[in-house]
Amino acid sequence: MVVGPVNQLRSLLLPIVAGLVVGGFNPWVLGATGAGVVALLVGGFVTWRTTRYEVAGDHLEIRKGLLSRSRRTIPLERIRGVDVTSTLLHRILGVAVVRIEAAAGAVGGSEDGKLDAVDTAEAERLRRVLLHRKAVLVGRTEAADAAPAGDGQSPAPGDDGPAADEGTVHFAIPRSWYLYGALSLGYLLTPFAVLSALFGAVQQTAGEWATDAFIDWVQASDRNGLLTAAVAAAVVIVFLMPVFAVVSYALTHWGFTLRERDGSLVAERGLFTRRSVTLEKRRIRGYELLDNPLERLRGAVRLRAIVTGLGDTAGRSVLLPIGPRDRVEEVVDHALGRYTGTLRRHPRAALGRRLLRSVGPPALALALAAAFAPAWVVAVALVLTVAAVPLGVDRYRSLGHGHDGERVSVRSGSLSRSQATVERSAVIGWTWRQTLFQRRPGLADLQVTVGAGAGGYTATDASFEESVGFAAGITPDMVRPFLAGPRP
Incomplete structure (x- = not known):
């Protein structure tokens, strides 16, 4: 009854304040504002009274609405992930948001479900129940562990699935890691993003009045003094960029933990907004190590998972934030299995x-x-x-590709460098591309096609002849039928 109205009121706060400032204490303005707030509260009450969910048999059912009713059924075997998120408001009220990501149904629509403001303990229990029942349905868990809870109704706490288990903790972020935020270009640009958002909000709220007032102020000001103030402000912002970067990094990844539980990797992070993302290990096909020149100078990288059928890849696939490479590789070795081979250099x-x-x-x-x-x-x-x-x-120097017998690895880029490593069993195809200018020196772009992540990872400007042998050595049955010459 509180979360929904507050979230909607937050988006209307600036227009309401602007209306009160411009219109003063006009009875019509005050009446319209009060009516809007009452309408939001009534809407929150109706949403709370009409929203129901049930885990029954092989599906999750969500019903909501009074005048316009909706009834969404999500087959448990199609569930790809269950995430739990808590904003600052949710944490104050002791509730959380449960997001269920599922494969598209027969009609091609999304089957994703969302339950807002569920009790925190219930959110964790619901995630455990959904993932456990899915495992039973697809045959990855003993059926004896999947006893239904009472006549197909929503199971009572503790009646379905294994007991809550913290699992194996692969990583817990140390405080020293927060300083690595100063190496990320995205975090360094945080002040400019905040100023841009603030300017946009003021512009949308006040419109031309704010623009005209700003222009009049600039014209009335002393040009030399204004230029000096602008330069001084720019210098201050530049010097504060690392501070903002560290603070932004800390807020985003505060208390970051990566643990393995019930056959899944669970990444939790955030200070004000706490987010918990669950990735089934059976759907993880590999990983990416990403860095930029600043991060390379300090020997730091980021870690992302390469996962099949994952929405919001940039946000949900993060396994580790920026940190020292040796520690990141150690976590990869324990949680996924690390690439142990070398990378072949590309031709001169x-x-x-x-x-x-x-x-x-x-x-x-x-x-x-x-x-x-x-x-x-x-x-x-x-x-x-x-x-x-x-x-x-x-x-x-960043170009390279290799194979260690179990995994294939491809690296490229400089300002934003990525080394993608995928399991050999995840390779479903190869694509060679040659431009007119690549043919003469015998170069080609070799793309490793996988059914996960970005869908393919390219070894740029590799030797065409060597790349064919490279692919044939990894998936011989796939490549050899297309080679010229006698077949074995």
Whole structure:
């Protein structure tokens, strides 16, 4: 009765405040505001009274609505994940949001379900029940453990599934890890994102009045003083960027834990908004290690899972935040199994292509600037051209692919580098692509196709001949029928 109205009122808070400021204590404005608040409270009461859910047999059923009723049935065997999230408001009230992600039904629609403001203990129990019953239905758990709870009704706490178990804790974030937030470009840009959101909110609320007032203020101000203040503000923001980055990183990943429980990996994180994501290990096909130049200087990486049928991949596949590579690889070794092979370097011809792609655009801009632009533009273009040389070299050094007998690994990128490692059994195809400029030096882009994650991971500018042998050594039955020459 509280969560729904408060969430809706939060989105209307700025318009209400703006209306009261502009209209003053006008009886019509006050009456409209009061009526809106009452309507939200009545809506919250109706939602609470009409929402019901039941775990019965092989499905979960969710019913809600008074005038417009809905009844959603989710087969348990189609459930892909059950996540539990608690915002600050939810945690104050002792409730949580349960999100059930399921495969699309026969009509092609989404079967995802959401239960908002469920008691925290009930949310954890419901997740355990749903995942356990699904395991029974697909034959991965002994049926003896799946005794139904009383006439097909919603099971009482403790009556269905195994008892609550904390499982094996693979990782608990130490406080020193929060400092790694200063290495992430996304967290470093937090102040600008906050200022942009604040400006957008003011613009939408006050409209042209705020814009005109700001313009009038700028025109009335002393230009030199205004420029000095702007430069000083920019310097302060730049110096505070690492602080904001660390704070943002800490808020997002506060108390991060990764544990293995009931055949799943459970990642929990967050200070104000606490989120718990469950990934079944049988659907995890591999992992990605991601970093940028700043993170590489400190030997830090991020860890994401490569999972089949996962929605919101960027948010739900995070297994570890930014941290030291050796510790991340240790967790990978215990939780998933680490790639132990080496990566094959790509031909020297790939270096020329990486340099051409990185240096070419700024060099062209430099030539145009030298002909038509002022000196300062030429200087900027020259700096960018010189800086592009080590970027191209680093892109080439990052290229690589390999196979250790059980897993296939592909690495590429520089400003955002990714090393994807997938199980050999997850490879469902290979794709070779050759441009006109790749044919002469004998290069090709080899994509490892998997039914998980991004769907495929590419070894850029690999040797065409070597890549064919590489693929044939991993999935011989798949590749050899297409090779020229006598067949074995």
